[in-house]
Amino acid sequence: xxxxxxxxxxxxxxxxxxALYLMKQKQLNFxxxxxxxxxxxxxxxxxxxxxxxxx
Numbered sequence: 001x002x003x004x005x006x007x008x009x010x011x012x013x014x015x016x017x018x019a020l021y022l023m024k025q026k027q028l029n030f031x032x033x034x035x036x037x038x039x040x041x042x043x044x045x046x047x048x049x050x051x052x053x054x055x
Contacts, residue, residue, distance in 0.1 A: 023029050 023032070
């Protein structure tokens, strides 16, 4: 159990370091922001449709 937690924490750290490196590039940063914003809108829209359709 403790080893699994250590692997998960190492994976989080690795992803965070990679993200920091990638966000220093201006064009990639812009594309990533647009992708995240699009995904958030899709999730919110999907949840609204589920909420309205659940009556």
